[in-house]
Amino acid sequence: MGRAKPAAAKAASPAKPAEEDAPEPIKLTNLYDAGALKGALDEVAREVVLDAGFNEDVMVSNIKLLLGFTAIGSGLLAQFGPGKFPANWWMVFGCVVAYLVLTTLLNLYSWKVEGEAFLVTRPFRGGKGVRVSSRMGRWSDEFTLVITDREDPSLEVTSQHAIPEFFHSNGYMADGAWRAAVEKLTSSYLERLAARRGKKDD
């Protein structure tokens, strides 16, 4: 596609901002912050998968937001609701119980449907959509990107990378290199999906 530039070439001109159109390239102030590194890599990976044609399954996010904001509403009702404590004891009790139930549901739903994934997509090209997740060891600089089919968890592709390959010492992310890596993984998933569908159709 022409966008894939080896990291070494990019290192020659790190000061040039976005060769792509809108967003600025990601710059981290603290390269030792594991959470920020993972977050940055996840964010770009998510963009790449969506660019490849997948659509985010917003129903998942909508349900979580609905459960969450209802739980907050229950809290607001407990605090600002009518009546004076202890006269409204039962109402406050109801709010606390509602809050516990809603947050439990929220966490259960998130655990079951999303798991560790940071992106869940809708059905695409015959598959039922994918979960994109990543793993990063606590003290290691190895980053594993995983794309799992939602319907059939055995259909999974992973790739391992060394994080320092994708960040310059001045904090800028080597956008082109990382995007290329993610695209490669996405294509390999789509190939395996097509191959499996091909086998089934026989």
Added chain:
Amino acid sequence: MMEFITETYKELKRMNVRQFLGQALQLGLIVTSALMIWKSLMLVTGSESPVVVVLSGSMEPGFYRGDILFLNMGKAPIRTGEVVVFNLDGRDIPIVHRVIKVHERRNGTHIDVLTKGDNNFGDDRALYNKGQDWLHQHHIMGRAVGFLPKVGMVTIIMNDYPYLKYALIGVLGLLVLTNKDA
């Protein structure tokens, strides 16, 4: 400090609406969890204010300014000698003093209570509203059942310097909104 603000602003701009809502939700849930813990304490103790900070020195040497008091209402009748927390009509700030007189109807429907701070010269009639000589059941929020010395000084400082409170909440809120961990 400036850099923290510009970095935060850039981070927030990168997010789309959905992501921002997600982070706002996280922040809201954290605050609501704390609130729910407080409400549970209220439910269990039956008191509107299960934990209060002693604001004045009127109960020295028993309680000092900045001490935290744990309250419980309970169904037992109010008796002299108990340290109670009461709220006067129209005033927000609860007062913690000792009960020195109780008048009770025989059928137990009505009580008149008089209080006094251990360290004060006179009884609390000087504090009560104009024309009020006694406290009644609905004024009493609870009895002191435990205390932690000096821990409440933080609250007093935050109340004396409100901008500190807002600054602290603002910084914590920003940190949660831009947290990439969850």
